Amino acid sequence: MLMNGGQALIKSLEMEGVEVIFGLPGGAILPVYDPIIDSPIRHILVRHEQGAGHMAEGYAHATGRPGVAMVTSGPAATNIVTPLCDAYMDSVPMVVITGQVATAAIGTDAFQECDTVGITRSVTKHNELVTEAADIPRVIREAFHIATTGRPGPVLVDIPKDIVDPMNPRSAMEWYWPETVDLPGYQPVTHGDPAAIRAAADLILESRRPVFYVGGGVLKARAAEALHELVGLTRIHVVTTLMARGAFPDSHPLALGMPGMHGTYTAITSMQEADLLVALGSRFDDRVTGKLDGFAPDAKIIHVDIDPAELGKVRRPDVGIVGDCRLVIEELAAVLRERGGLEAQPDRSEWKSRISGWQERFPLTYEPSEPGEALKPQYVLEQLRDSASTPSDTIVVSGVGQHQMWTSQYWGFDHPYTWVNSGGLGTMGFSVPAAIGAKVGKPDRTVWAVDGDGCFQMTAQELVTAAAERIPVKVAILNNAYLGMVRQWQEMFYEERYSEVYLSPDLPDYKMWAEAMGCVGMRVESPEEVPAAIEKANSINDRPVVIDFRTDAREKVFPMVPAGATNSQVVVAESQQGLPR
Amino acid sequence: MSEPRHHTLTVLVQNKAGVLARVAGLFARRGYNIESLAVAPTDDESLSRITIVVDVESAPLDQIVKQLFKLINVVSISELDPRRSVERELLLATVKAEGEVRARVLELVQIFEAKILNVGHTAITVSLEGSPVKVDDFEELLRPYGIVELQRTGRVALPKLDRTL
Numbered sequence: 001m002l003m004n005g006g007q008a009l010i011k012s013l014e015m016e017g018v019e020v021i022f023g024l025p026g027g028a029i030l031p032v033y034d035p036i037i038d039s040p041i042r043h044i045l046v047r048h049e050q051g052a053g054h055m056a057e058g059y060a061h062a063t064g065r066p067g068v069a070m071v072t073s074g075p076a077a078t079n080i081v082t083p084l085c086d087a088y089m090d091s092v093p094m095v096v097i098t099g100q101v102a103t104a105a106i107g108t109d110a111f112q113e114c115d116t117v118g119i120t121r122s123v124t125k126h127n128e129l130v131t132e133a134a135d136i137p138r139v140i141r142e143a144f145h146i147a148t149t150g151r152p153g154p155v156l157v158d159i160p161k162d163i164v165d166p167m168n169p170r171s172a173m174e175w176y177w178p179e180t181v182d183l184p185g186y187q188p189v190t191h192g193d194p195a196a197i198r199a200a201a202d203l204i205l206e207s208r209r210p211v212f213y214v215g216g217g218v219l220k221a222r223a224a225e226a227l228h229e230l231v232g233l234t235r236i237h238v239v240t241t242l243m244a245r246g247a248f249p250d251s252h253p254l255a256l257g258m259p260g261m262h263g264t265y266t267a268i269t270s271m272q273e274a275d276l277l278v279a280l281g282s283r284f285d286d287r288v289t290g291k292l293d294g295f296a297p298d299a300k301i302i303h304v305d306i307d308p309a310e311l312g313k314v315r316r317p318d319v320g321i322v323g324d325c326r327l328v329i330e331e332l333a334a335v336l337r338e339r340g341g342l343e344a345q346p347d348r349s350e351w352k353s354r355i356s357g358w359q360e361r362f363p364l365t366y367e368p369s370e371p372g373e374a375l376k377p378q379y380v381l382e383q384l385r386d387s388a389s390t391p392s393d394t395i396v397v398s399g400v401g402q403h404q405m406w407t408s409q410y411w412g413f414d415h416p417y418t419w420v421n422s423g424g425l426g427t428m429g430f431s432v433p434a435a436i437g438a439k440v441g442k443p444d445r446t447v448w449a450v451d452g453d454g455c456f457q458m459t460a461q462e463l464v465t466a467a468a469e470r471i472p473v474k475v476a477i478l479n480n481a482y483l484g485m486v487r488q489w490q491e492m493f494y495e496e497r498y499s500e501v502y503l504s505p506d507l508p509d510y511k512m513w514a515e516a517m518g519c520v521g522m523r524v525e526s527p528e529e530v531p532a533a534i535e536k537a538n539s540i541n542d543r544p545v546v547i548d549f550r551t552d553a554r555e556k557v558f559p560m561v562p563a564g565a566t567n568s569q570v571v572v573a574e575s576q577q578g579l580p581r
Numbered sequence: 582m583s584e585p586r587h588h589t590l591t592v593l594v595q596n597k598a599g600v601l602a603r604v605a606g607l608f609a610r611r612g613y614n615i616e617s618l619a620v621a622p623t624d625d626e627s628l629s630r631i632t633i634v635v636d637v638e639s640a641p642l643d644q645i646v647k648q649l650f651k652l653i654n655v656v657s658i659s660e661l662d663p664r665r666s667v668e669r670e671l672l673l674a675t676v677k678a679e680g681e682v683r684a685r686v687l688e689l690v691q692i693f694e695a696k697i698l699n700v701g702h703t704a705i706t707v708s709l710e711g712s713p714v715k716v717d718d719f720e721e722l723l724r725p726y727g728i729v730e731l732q733r734t735g736r737v738a739l740p741k742l743d744r745t746l
Contacts, residue, residue: 117599118602121599121602121603121606122606122610125651125653126652126653129598129599146653183653184595184656185594185595185652185653185654185655185656185657186653307651308647308650309644309647309648309650309651312643312644313644313647
């Protein structure tokens with residue numbers, strides 16, 4: 001069948017099962033927007049290209065399917081660089097299609113031209129400039145294959161205008177769909193090496209103080225169930241990193257919560273005192289390890305990752321296993337079962353009692369606000385979490401900063417894929433668009449964006465998109481009128497010299513702004529108002545809702561491992577500071 | 582002078598636009614300088630071989646090799662141990678050769694089995710193909726006569742053949 005490149009591009013996306021594109025048209029991509037009218041694929045028109053990228057990420061986080069964004073050339077391509085980098089750091093499967101000036105104009109500094117593949121080379125798993133219409137189906141097929149297999153990540157396809165423009169003879173092509181992908185340099189290893197898995201089992205069976213150090217790779221590999229089984233088989237405690245919240249239920253007796261700079265005291269300390277860390281799809285990020293040469297000094301390391309470059313990148317493993325987390329966990333569980341299952345595990349009662357001692361002495365805590373004072377952000381989160389009107393499988397999406405840490409600490413994640421955030425890149429402004437993407441992917445689920453006032457101002461315009469497209473996300477702004485995390489560092493490490501962190505609680509007026517964008521806007525200033533506002537927000541399902549919660553700017557996130565300190569030097573909440581460690 | 586830390590990597594890549602930039606970018610973002618680089622298609626024209634000489638310690642090199650292998654267009658990669666590989670490099674040099682000096686330069690050319698490519702009144706252009714060490718020696722011995730221009734290709738290398746039965 002004879003087609004033009006633009007039709008072939010949309011048809012290729014249909015062949016890949018794409019149900020939604022987040023995008024914004026412009027000059028170079030114009031011809032591709034024409035066949036969208038005739039396609040069953042839904043297109044969501046964003047207000048800024050960064051929004052399209054984060055929506056595609058949110059969609060991918062919530063569904064596990066690749067998110068797709070399509071934008072034009074030049075400034076649109078540069079606007080989507082941040083989401084690409086975000087997706088690259090957090091291993092989010094995403095395919096981004098950018099328009100490009102016509103092949104003959106490339107390199108002439110044409111209008112809205114930029115070197116998109118050059119600019120995005122180091123923030124994509126792969127990218128490709130397509131120069132012939134006939135290559136489009138093959139390149140799209142490869143892009144989805146690369147984005148979704150191995151360690152997932154973003155792939156960018158740059159499409160010059162002439163090969164998709166029906167007015168141009170260069171766009172003519174005979175339609176085909178490649179049945180297979182031929183990439184000789186790309187063959188991800190999925191099954192673990194059996195000898196290494198046996199060696200890992202040996203270490204586990206010898207260990208008196210083991211911890212499962214679970215990272216985002218477990219979620220990417222859809223391995224939450226397998227992990228649950230492995231934990232049942234070993235009764236070993238679990239920490240879930242910021243990228244893995246929900247991979248193991250926080251309500252489970254063996255769950256220790258989040259490790260790292262703002263992790264729970266018990267998660268941090270158990271890793272620090274462990275004799276064995278079983279790293280499953282985690283990458284020894286600096287925010288987890290603290291000062292590296294003081295991190296988990298007595299621990300042997302088993303490191304499982306699908307990306308061979310992660311093994312030994314930061315900490316040399318005693319046993320390194322390259323493979324898909326789900327398959328390796330299942331293979332490891334099978335070996336442990338053969339070796340006698342739970343009965344074969346050594347006596348770890350002393351370790352367990354040390355852990356429960358830490359849990360009793362150092363739970364997450366904060367001082368409730370006095371009457372008449374501003375709301376405590378933790379209180380708002382507890383109310384949101386515990387409200388009878390908030391379903392237990394609510395998807396929570398955050399921006400970056402204090403509110404993100406409090407949400408991760410206080411939410412209590414019991415289901416995988418209910419926590420969406422920007423971990424590696426730490427992209428402020430992530431939450432509103434990512435929440436929209438998550439809601440598009442999971443329309444039957446309640447989606448709450450918990451945002452800071454600083455973050456909200458970066459991407460709030462996408463609520464116009466949400467209102468126009470009837471995507472009823474809910475946004476809780478923890479409005480402390482500051483760039484709160486920076487304020488916290490200035491308070492603690494810069495002698496309370498507050499430099500350029502004040503934002504004002506009233507400027508903008510968040511309630512009016514929300515209403516101007518077609519959302520329901522509310523403002524909440526006192527604790528008594530909180531439950532009713534949440535209930536009202538949860539009852540609205542025909543448009544987005546924004547609640548401006550006025551929170552206490554003095555509140556800081558604890559525990560905290562100061563930058564440059566080892567995890568043994570974790571600073572706990574004031575009320576716990578005299579307690580024996 | 583400190584112990585040389587040169588490593589030679591031979592990287593088989595798909596012969597496509599932009600692949601060299603991807604490979605070079607991995608070194609650049611870490612601040613490692615590529616000492617020499619040679620790229621050409623192999624007998625299979627869909628593939629190119631890149632030979633990279635880089636001055637870097639072993640631990641970061643191991644990470645770079647793994648990162649290189651993550652590039653979709655990289656088909657295979659190996660580090661060549663100089664003791665177990667054959668290495669060659671080509672040098673072109675224009676060297677001053679006036680009067681009685683000319684005879685001494687020509688003598689060097691003869692000793693090294695180099696070739697004379699071009700002859701002028703005051704200088705000659707010579708070429709030498711050989712092991713990197715031999716090429717280094719030749720360059721060093723030519724230098725006192727006055728090198729006007731010099732161009733080296735960077736080394737190319739292949740593993741030595743296994744002779745065990």
